[in-house]
Amino acid sequence: MTRVLFVFLDGVGLGPPTEHNPLHTLDLPALSALAGGQRWTADAEPVRQPAHVFVPLDATLGAEGLPQSGTGQTALFTGVDAVALHGRHYGPYPPTATHETLRTDSVYNRLQRNGIESLAFANAYPERFFRAMEARGRWTATTRMARAAGVRLRTAADLAIGHALPADITGERWRRHLDPDHVPVSPAEAGRRLLALARECRFTLFEYPYTDTAGHGRDGLRPEHVLPEVDAFLGEILRQRGETDLLVVSSDHGNVERPTTKSHTRNPVPLVALGPGAEAFAEATSLLDVTPAIVRALTA
Ligand SMILES: [Zn+2]
Structure with a gap:
């Protein structure tokens, strides 16, 4: 029985292969492997094989302006054109016009309607996140849809026993900003923990926000800090994944590939599908096509 592990990377686009594009200049062997031996740039040739797909996805959805996380993630995780619902790109939080879609039509809802119940969201959230979100009623796309579908949001207690991942993969930021006693792990160990968690479920999502943060030049983060960590993390997942694991990697909009503008x-975003059922993703051309493909891959 196929299991899907979806690693969502915020703010990763396929840009021109210039000297300013860290996805072109850095040595990122796992990302290259996921693209069939190519760097993640606009020049990469699509890969469409039965068990391996790498294609560019349109993230603009035909609308003017710069794609944003609220509408982009909603489109990615529901298959519904959230930019059309709201009238324009919007973020980082999903706009009110998308809330009903996130409540009833997310990838979690769609899998549940197909009888697939063991669904996970692997990120750990600190207590202060819950307090802030509840106070403002302002949830991110992923936390909003997970809550609505009854998929548990994991906490510091889950993280402490290795049953959740901190958003920064290694836990270094969790230690620095949240809990000085937290013990960070290597990106490879984080990859093994995510795979162990994903083996207990049919569909597991992990969200990594710091590619976007680095693209904005915020928090002192730079692409050359975060991309090698992401690469080591995905590299271990590539090495350790099982025969029935379908790895999906994608993003909501470009950013980190052009750090000069903040x-x-x-730019289009990458879509990787690697493993059994990957062919369900072969014809995807925009953010809207990912959730339907996940449902097809798990119900075929
Ligand atoms: Zn951003």
């Missing part, structure tokens, strides 16, 4: 880009 804003999002209109």
Whole structure:
């Protein structure tokens, strides 16, 4: 029985292969392997094989302006055109016009309607996140849809026993900003923990926000800090994944590939599907096509 592990990377686009594009200049062997031996740039040739797909996805959804996380993630995780619902790109939080879609039509809801119940969201959230979100009623796309579908949001207690991942993969930021006693792990160990968690479920999502943060040049983060960690993490997942694991990697909009501007880009985003059922993703052309493909891969 196929299991899907979806590693969502915020703010990763396929840009021109220039000297300023860290996805072109850095040595990132796992990302290259996921693209069939190519760097993640606009020049990469699509890969469409039965068990391996790498294609660019349109993140603009035909609308003017720069794609944003609220509408982009909603489109990615529901298959519904959230930019059309709201009238324009919007973020980072999903706009009110998308809330009903996130409540009833997310990838979690769609899998549940197909009788697939063992669904996970692997990120750990600190207590202060819950307090802030509840106070403002302002949830991110992923936490909003997970809550609505009854998929548990994991906490510091889950993280402490290795049953959740901190958003920064290694836990270094969790230690620095949240809990000085927290013990960070290597990206490879984080990859093994995520795989162990994903083996207990049919569909597991992990969200990594810091590629976007680095693209914005915020928090002192730079692409050359975060991309090698992401690469080591995905490299271990590639090495350790089982025969029935379908790995999906994608993003909501470009950003980190053009760190010189600090804003999002209109570049296409990568879609990787590696493993059994990957062919369900072969014809995907935009953010809207990912959730339907996940449902197809798990119900075929
Ligand atoms: Zn951003």
